[in-house]
Each structure stands twice: as C-alpha cells, then as structure tokens.
Amino acid sequence: MEFALTTLGNQPLIAAVEVGKHLTWQLGPLSVHGQTMITTWVVMLLLIGLTFIGTRKLQRVPSGLQNFLEYAYDLLASIARNQIGEKQYRAWVPLIGTIFLFVLFANWLGQLPLRLFHIPEGELASPTNDINTTVALSLIALVSYIYAGLRKSGLGYFKHYFESPILAAVWVLEFFTRPLSLSIRLFGNILAEELVVAVLILLVPILVPVPLMILFLLTGAIQALVFSTLTASYVGEAVEDHDDHH
Amino acid sequence: MLFELGWAGHLLLLAAEEASAVEAESGGLFDFGGTLVLQIVNFLLLMTILSAVFYGPISRVIEERSEYIRSNAGSAQRRFDEAKALADQYEQELRTTRLEAQQVITAAEAEAQKIRAQQLAEAQREAQERIAQAQADLDRQKQVALASLSGEVEAISRTLSEKLLSDSARRF
Amino acid sequence: MNDITAAASVIAAALAVGLAAIGPGIGQGNAASKAAEGIARQPEAEGKIRGTLLLSLAFMESLTIYGLLVSIVLLFANPFRG
Numbered sequence: 433m434e435f436a437l438t439t440l441g442n443q444p445l446i447a448a449v450e451v452g453k454h455l456t457w458q459l460g461p462l463s464v465h466g467q468t469m470i471t472t473w474v475v476m477l478l479l480i481g482l483t484f485i486g487t488r489k490l491q492r493v494p495s496g497l498q499n500f501l502e503y504a505y506d507l508l509a510s511i512a513r514n515q516i517g518e519k520q521y522r523a524w525v526p527l528i529g530t531i532f533l534f535v536l537f538a539n540w541l542g543q544l545p546l547r548l549f550h551i552p553e554g555e556l557a558s559p560t561n562d563i564n565t566t567v568a569l570s571l572i573a574l575v576s577y578i579y580a581g582l583r584k585s586g587l588g589y590f591k592h593y594f595e596s597p598i599l600a601a602v603w604v605l606e607f608f609t610r611p612l613s614l615s616i617r618l619f620g621n622i623l624a625e626e627l628v629v630a631v632l633i634l635l636v637p638i639l640v641p642v643p644l645m646i647l648f649l650l651t652g653a654i655q656a657l658v659f660s661t662l663t664a665s666y667v668g669e670a671v672e673d674h675d676d677h678h
Numbered sequence: 679m680l681f682e683l684g685w686a687g688h689l690l691l692l693a694a695e696e697a698s699a700v701e702a703e704s705g706g707l708f709d710f711g712g713t714l715v716l717q718i719v720n721f722l723l724l725m726t727i728l729s730a731v732f733y734g735p736i737s738r739v740i741e742e743r744s745e746y747i748r749s750n751a752g753s754a755q756r757r758f759d760e761a762k763a764l765a766d767q768y769e770q771e772l773r774t775t776r777l778e779a780q781q782v783i784t785a786a787e788a789e790a791q792k793i794r795a796q797q798l799a800e801a802q803r804e805a806q807e808r809i810a811q812a813q814a815d816l817d818r819q820k821q822v823a824l825a826s827l828s829g830e831v832e833a834i835s836r837t838l839s840e841k842l843l844s845d846s847a848r849r850f
Numbered sequence: 851m852n853d854i855t856a857a858a859s860v861i862a863a864a865l866a867v868g869l870a871a872i873g874p875g876i877g878q879g880n881a882a883s884k885a886a887e888g889i890a891r892q893p894e895a896e897g898k899i900r901g902t903l904l905l906s907l908a909f910m911e912s913l914t915i916y917g918l919l920v921s922i923v924l925l926f927a928n929p930f931r932g
Contacts, residue, residue: 454709462712472717476724483732490739492746498739505736526733530725559717563708568717613912620915623922651908658908707927 453554454562467554468562471546475537475559508532511657515664520671524664527576531569532660535560535618539652542626543645558622560655566619570611573663581670589670614662621655855930863921870917874910881906 455466486497494502508529512521542558549556559565581589593603625648632641885903889896923929 459712459716462715464712464716465709468713469716472720476720476727479724480727480731483728487731487735490735492739492743494739501732501736502740505733505740509737522737525737526725526729529733530721530728533728534721534724562713564710564713565717567710568714568721571714572718572721616919617912617915620919620922621912624915624918627922651911654904654908658905658912661905707923 455551455553465554465562465564467551467556468559468565470551471538471541471556472559472565475534475541478537478541479533504533505529508660511660512664515661516668516671524576524580524667527572527667528660528664531573531663532656535569535659536653536656538565539622539625539655540649542622543629543648543652557626560618560622561626563615563619566615567611569618569659570615573614573659573666574611576663577666577670580667584671610666614659618655618659621651625651855928859924859928859930863924866917866921866924867914870914870920874913877910878907881910 454468457464457466457469482497483501486501490498505525509521509525511532512525512528515521516524538559542561546556578589585591593600629641629645629648632644881903885899888899892899
C-alpha cells in the first residue's frame with residue numbers, strides 16, 4: 433500500500449483520512465483518549481473564560497459582552513422553557529444550556545484546522561467526534577430525566593412500564609433507544625462531517641472544502657439545538673402532569 | 679486488492695486497514711472506557727462552573743433589572759398621578775380665582791355705578807337748591823323793588839295831583 | 851482482511867449509505883414542500899416554520915447518518931476483518 437502514499441509525495445501527513453486512531457493516555461486505571469481530552473478541555477476553557485470575563489462587571493444597563501451573554505442566556509432559557517414549561521424550567525436551564533453550549537463549541541471547534549497541530553498518534557478533532565463523549569452526554573440526559581420523573585411522581589414514574597406487556601416492551605425499547613439515538617445521531621453527524629472534510633481535503637486541499645465547512649457550522653449548531661431540545665423535551669415529559677399524557 | 683482503485687480509494691482503504699490495525703490494539707471507533715467516565719466528570723464540572731459564573735449571575739442580573747423596571751414604572755406612575763392631581767388642583771384654583779376676580783370686578787363696577795349715581799343725584803340736588811335759592815333771592819328783591827316803586831309812585835301821583843289842583847284853582 | 855470480506859464490506863457500505871438516503875430524502879422533500887406551502891399561506895409565521903423545519907430535517911437527516919455510520923464502521927472499523 434505504500435505506493436498510494438508515494439503518489440501523493442510527502443503530503444499525506446496533513447492529508448490522510450484517519451478514523452478510530454486514538455492517542456491513549458493511561459491515567460491510573462483508566463485508559464483515556466488524549467485528543468478527546470485535549471479538545472474537551474479547550475472547549476471547557478473557552479466557555480468558562482468567555483463567561484467569566486463577560487460576567488465580571490455586571491451592570492443594570494448591559495453593554496458589550498454582557499449583552500451577548502444575556503442574549504445567549506435568553507436563547508438557552510427559551511429552549512428549556514418551550515419544552516419544560518414556564519413553571520419548572522428554571523432549575524433545568526444549567527443542564528440544557530451546558531449541553532447546548534458544550535456541543536455547539538465542540539462541533540465548531542472540529543471545523544478549525546486542528547490537524548495542523550501534530551500529536552503523536554491520531555489527530556485532534558471535535559470532542560463529539562469520539563463516541564465516548566456523546567454517550568457520556570446522553571447518559572447524563574438519561575439520568576437527568578429519570579431523576580426528574582422520580583422527583584415528580586416517585587416510583588409511580590415507572591408505572592407506565594407495567595400497564596400492559598406490549599406497552600411495556602415498547603417503553604423498555606424506548607428507554608434504550610432514546611439515549612442510543614441521541615448519542616449516535618450526534619456522533620454520526622460530527623464524524624461524517626469531519627470525514628467529508630477530510631476526504632475533500634485529501635482530493636482538493638484548498639478552497640473547495642470551505643463552503644462545506646460553512647455548511648457544517650450550521651449543521652453543528654443544529655445538532656447542538658437538537659440534542660438540547662430533545663433532552664429538554666424528555667425532561668419536560670417526565671415532569672409534566674401525566675393525566676393528559678397519551 | 680482485487681479492484682483497480684484510484685489513488686483516493688487506495689488511500690481510503692489504506693486508512694481503513696490502518697484503523698483496523700489500530701483497533702486491534704485500542705478498540706478503534708467504538709472504544710468505550712475511561713474517556714466516557716472522564717467526559718461525564720468533565721461535563722458535570724463544566725455545568726457546575728458555568729452555573730456559578732454564568733447562569734447564576736446572568737439570571738440574577740436579569741431578575742434584578744426586571745424588578746427595578748417594575749418598581750420604577752410603579753413609582754413613575756405614582757409620580758405622574760401626583761403631578762396630574764396637582765395640575766388638576768391648580769386648574770381648580772385658577773378657575774375659582776378667576777371667578778372671584780370676576781365677582782370683585784362686578785362688585786366694584788356696581789359700587790362705582792352706585793357712587794356715580796349718588797354723586798350725580800347730589801350734584802343735581804345742589805344745583806336744584808341753588809336754582810331755588812337764586813329764584814327766592816330774585817323774588818325778594820323784586821318785592822323790595824316793587825314796594826319802593828309803589829311808594830315813589832304814590833309820592834309822584836300826589837305831587838302830580840297837587841300840582842294839577844293848584845293850577846286849576848288859579849285859573850278859576 | 852481477506853479480499854471477499856473487503857469487497858463485501860465496500861459494497862455493503864455503499865448500499866447502506868445509498869438506501870439510507872432514500873427514505874429521509876423523500877421525507878425531507880415532503881417536509882420542505884409543506885413548509886414552503888405554509889410560509890406562502892402565512893408569511894408572518896415564517897420564523898416558527900423555519901425553526902420547526904430545521905429541527906425535523908435534522909431528525910430525518912439522522913436516519914441517513916445512521917446508514918452512513920454503518921458504512922463508516924464497515925470501512926474503518928470492520929468487525930469481520932480476518
């Protein structure tokens with residue numbers, strides 16, 4: 433297979449499709465994907481830094497970054513409010529908002545030319561390009577809406593699992609497919625995006641991938657919206673009154 | 679390879695084989711493990727920190743602002759009401775004052791009218807009196823004049839008659 | 851990976867993407883046409899319709915993505931490698 437590399441000269445180091453290669457770190461008993469950790473921490477630092485700087489001098493009449501942050505807060509709160517309802521959405525804004533912000537920044541970070549930073553193995557990519565991240569997010573969502581249901585109606589939350597055997601099968605299936613589809617949707621979208629960009633860069637390394645990358649900025653934002661909206665709607669379904677439930 | 683692939687296809691397959699080779703060591707695409715645990719920890723950490731530096735302060739400042747606006751709007755309404763009441767009162771007072779002024783003017787006019795009529799009457803009466811007095815004086819002087827004239831007439835007539843008598847006597 | 855497995859995997863990958871694109875393609879077309887109708891009928895509701903449309907398009911898109919994921923697995927993380 434070396435001839436494939438030699439036909440491209442010495443370029444494949446910046447233009448090769450790599451999937452499933454990880455920089456493995458050993459942290460105690462855990463073996464961890466280094467590049468996912470690095471980009472996750474970059475995202476966290478960006479988010480925390482931005483909000484920290486923006487909320488230093490909060491004023492009654494907002495200006496500059498505070499304006500922007502209030503707009504962002506309003507957006508996040510409206511996602512939660514639309515799905516959960518006016519009465520109880522406030523407590524869920526941090527969860528929904530953090531999911532949205534984290535996924536959004538993670539997706540957008542993946543569109544930066546991260547492959548220019550060389551790491552020993554694999555390459556830097558969006559954290560949501562790693563299925564561990566998306567599964568972690570969907571598990572958090574799962575635990576959150578189960579917690580919401582338990583707090584709302586106690587063990588009665590599981591009542592609908594036992595109403596009839598067929599329905600029980602459907603509910604159990606849904607129990608597993610919700611987090612599965614949440615995580616696979618995000619993972620597949622981001623992986624596919626980065627793969628498309630990688631293949632395009634392999635074919636035409638300049639200018640041609642740019643429109644697609646702009647499109648992927650949009651789809652990255654939509655995926656963040658979808659993930660947070662779905663989480664919010666699951667939570668909303670868990671906390672709503674079950675009388676008018678189908 | 680069975681097929682004649684283009685170089686890109688070769689490269690894709692090459693990458694696929696490399697990935698498979700790596701997967702043998704570390705699991706590849708679906709490699710669950712410590713990353714999952716650490717990502718959960720990372721996310722919870724991020725959520726906590728963002729709650730402290732973002733959601734909490736921002737929602738507080740928004741809440742405070744809406745509270746401020748609500749109370750400000752209330753006090754502004756109250757002040758507006760006060761101002762309106764003051765304006766009403768002023769208007770009322772103005773109207774009363776105008777009415778009073780009108781009354782004062784009317785009263786003064788009436789007074790003036792009365793005084794004028796009085797003085798006019800006084801003057802007329804005085805004039806009348808003076809006329810009457812003048813008339814009386816005139817009458818008295820006429821009487822006096824008449825009285826003195828009648829005396830003179832008597833004397834003259836006597837003289838005349840004596841003269842006539844004496845003349846006739848001498849002739850006879 | 852032996853040649854038969856590689857060939858079958860490549861064909862299966864192509865089929866997975868192609869077939870998974872049919873249904874969502876039709877569905878997205880339907881959704882987009884209805885959304886356009888809705889906007890034509892009620893232009894003032896355009897913002898809401900666009901938001902809903904994007905969200906439901908993302909759901910349909912994810913079905914294709916599942917197929918794409920299967921093909922990616924077949925190409926890059928083939929569980930049947932020799």
